Amino acid sequence: MKRIVMGMAAAMSLFATGALAADIAARPYVKAPIVDPVWSWTGWYVGANGGYSWGRSRTDVSYFNTPTGTPIAPPAGSITSAAFDMNGGIAGGQAGYNWQRDNWVFGVEGDLQWSGEKGGAGYSCVGAPIAPGAGPCLPTFTFLPPGGLAGTTLSVDQKLQWFGTVRGRVGILATPKVLFYGTRRSGLR
Numbered sequence: 001m002k003r004i005v006m007g008m009a010a011a012m013s014l015f016a017t018g019a020l021a022a023d024i025a026a027r028p029y030v031k032a033p034i035v036d037p038v039w040s041w042t043g044w045y046v047g048a049n050g051g052y053s054w055g056r057s058r059t060d061v062s063y064f065n066t067p068t069g070t071p072i073a074p075p076a077g078s079i080t081s082a083a084f085d086m087n088g089g090i091a092g093g094q095a096g097y098n099w100q101r102d103n104w105v106f107g108v109e110g111d112l113q114w115s116g117e118k119g120g121a122g123y124s125c126v127g128a129p130i131a132p133g134a135g136p137c138l139p140t141f142t143f144l145p146p147g148g149l150a151g152t153t154l155s156v157d158q159k160l161q162w163f164g165t166v167r168g169r170v171g172i173l174a175t176p177k178v179l180f181y182g183t184r185r186s187g188l189r
Contacts, residue, residue, distance in 0.1 A: 039176040041100040048093045053117050055086040057158055086158060088116035105171040105179055112164040120157035 060081045064071055096109030171181025 041098045041105045041173075041179065044095070044097050046093065046095045048091075049111075049113075050091040051089070053086075053088060053090050053115070055117060055119075056083060057086045057119055058083045059121075059156055059158070082121045082156065084119045084121040084156075086117045086119040086160065088118055088160075090115050090117070092164075100173075103173045105169075105173065105181065107169045107171075107181075108167070109169065109183075110164065110166045112162065114162055115160045118157070118159040120155055122155045 058081065062071065090113050092111055092113030094109055094111035096107055098105050098107040165185040167183045167185035169181045169183040171179045173179055
């Protein structure tokens with residue numbers, strides 16, 4: 001009987017070993033590594049902008065006889081040019097397209113801007129009358145024209161209502177997300 005018990009114990013140990021093999025833990029689930037997508041500058045873009053502009057206007061004046069179209073020489077002492085500030089707010093938008101080739105980026109862009117830039121200058125006709133036929137009051141005229149009233153003034157006002165540009169550009173990438181570029185524009189008014 002000893003033999004039977006030992007045989008049964010040996011047989012049970014074989015079955016017990018087989019049961020342990022079935023309890024092996026499943027392989028752990030491993031996610032694929034996160035890959036940063038390749039950055040590309042190719043494609044369309046749009047944007048909006050706003051700000052304030054400081055500028056300068058230089059005005060040169062030429063005078064012509066309206067009926068005949070002949071030039072009129074300003075009287076001695078007349079200054080026929082002026083410069084003044086042109087300041088104001090601007091707002092608008094831009095759109096463009098870029099093409100990337102290796103580390104080079106080529107593009108074209110256009111914009112249209114509303115402008116509140118404006119400026120002006122005033123001029124006075126003061127002093128004694130000059131020779132007859134000298135003509136109208138001119139900018140910064142230092143003499144009073146024939147028949148003119150002392151204190152006659154003239155003002156020049158300018159306003160830039162809108163402007164736009166179209167430009168091409170070429171750039172080189174310093175890093176995939178940093179672009180250094182140069183541009184050449186053509187203005188519209």
